[in-house]
Amino acid sequence: MNNELLFQQIQKKRSFLCVGLDTDIQRVPKNLLNAADPVLAFNRKIIDATADYTVAYKPNIAFYESLGWKGWHTLEKTVEYLKSKYPEIFLIADAKRGDIGNTSDLYARAFFEKLDFDAVTVAPYMGEDSVKPFMNYTEKWVVLLALTSNEGAADFQYLKNEESGDQLFESVLKTSQNWGTPENMMYVVGATKAEKLKEIRQIVPDHFLLVPGVGAQGGSLQEVAKNGMNSHCGLLVNSSRGIIYASGEKDFAKKAGEAAKAVQQEMELLLKEKGL
Template structure:
C-alpha cells in the first residue's frame, strides 16, 4: 500500500485539485426514493461517488452514520469502501472514525480498517499521546490524520490550553499535537497528517508555517461556512479540503446526484483557479 504522501502526490498531480467528498448519509435527509432501496446508505453513497469521483482527491465516509443501524449499517459501510476501492482506485479513502485507544485495542482497529477494509487513512484522536497513534503506524499499512485544531466552538476548551508547568513550544496544546505529528511523519515516512478546521483559516496558516511538510485534512468548508480561497491561501496545496452536506444534500429529489456532480465540478474548478494564482 502506498503511503498517504505518495498517494496524495499521484492523485494531486492528476487533478490539480484538493476536493475531498465526505460521505455522511444521514437517514433523515436521504431522498425518499433512496430510503426504499434494499441498501439505502450504500445506494446513496454509490450515486454520490459516481457523480463526483472524477473531481475527488479523496472520499471521507463517516462511520457514525452507518453504525447507528448496527450490523446492517456496518455492512453497507464496508460496501461503500469496497466500491470506492474498485471503481476509483486512485482516490484516497479516509475512514472518519476518530479512534483513540491504546495497545492491543488500537491494533485491532488498525487490522480492521487497514487489513480488512484496505482504507488509506484513518482519523485518530491524540488525547492519550503517542501511545494511541503508533500502533496504527507500526502496523505498517495505512496512514493517519490526527485531530489537531477542529472547527467546533468548544474545541478551545482543550486545544487552546496552555501548560504552565511544562514548556510546550510554541504554546497551545494543538501546536504541540502538530509538532508531534511532524515528528511521527518523519519517523514513519509520509504516513501522518493532521485535521485542521476550515473555519479557522488564519490559524491554519500559523500551523502551516510551523509544519510545512504535513498534509492537512480540512473539514468546515461549505455547509460550515469556511471560505475556500482563504483556506487554500493559508493551507497551501498540501491539503484535503472536505465538503459533505454542501455536496450530497443539495436536493432531496431524483436529481440529487446530478446536483452533487455540478457542485463538485464547480468546487473543483474554483480550487484549480485559486491554486494556479496563489500557491
C-alpha cells in the first residue's frame, strides 16, 4: 500500500486509528478458551467489531512469539483473515527488528514475503545497513523507532551530540531521511511525547508518524493531532488495551467496537478541524 492509498482510507473512514492486536492468552475471555485457537478466535471477533473504524492493525509480535510455533501459526492465520476479508486495511508487524544486513534481509523476507505485512517496526541503532534490506520491497514500509513512549526513552533518546547540538532522536530523524522517503518510511513517536511533535514535524513534515500511547498509556489524542497532523493527516494513532480489552466478558467484541467507534468519532472531528 502506498502513501496515497493510505490517505484515501483515512478520508473514507474518517479515521486514523490503528488497533493493536496485542492479544494475551491470559486475558482472552473464558468463553473462548475451549476454541481450537483461542487467540485467533479472539482476534477475528475483535477485527470484525472494529474494522469499520480503523485503517490499520498492529499485532505486537511478542504476544505471538511467547506461544512458540502455535503463536506463529496464529499470527499467520490472523494476517490471512485480514488480507482476505479486509484487504484495504494497513498491517503493521510490531517486531522492532534491526540487525546486520544479511540478518535484516531474512527478517524482511519473513514479514513481507512469508507473512505479507505492509510494514514492520525497525530499531535504527545499528544504522543504515540494518534498515535498508526492509526497503527493497515495493509498497512496503519501515516504521523506524524515533521517540518512544516508555519511561526508559530518556536513557538514550534525549542524549545530545555536542558537535551538532542534536538529541539522539533528532539525529535518527535527520540521518534516516537519506535511507528512505515518505513513501516507504514512517516514524514511531509516542503519544506521551506529544509536546515534541511540533519539533519532529519541522524535521519530517511529510512522513507518516505511528503514534502509540493513546488510551491506556495516557496520551492525548487532541494534543497529538494538534501538534502532529499534516496536510495528508500523516498520523496513525494506535490504541491496543483500551480497545481490545474494553471488556473481559462475553460482550468483549461489542465493547471493543464501541470503544473503536468512540475514538473514530473523535478523529473525525479532528480531521474536520484540519479541513481534511
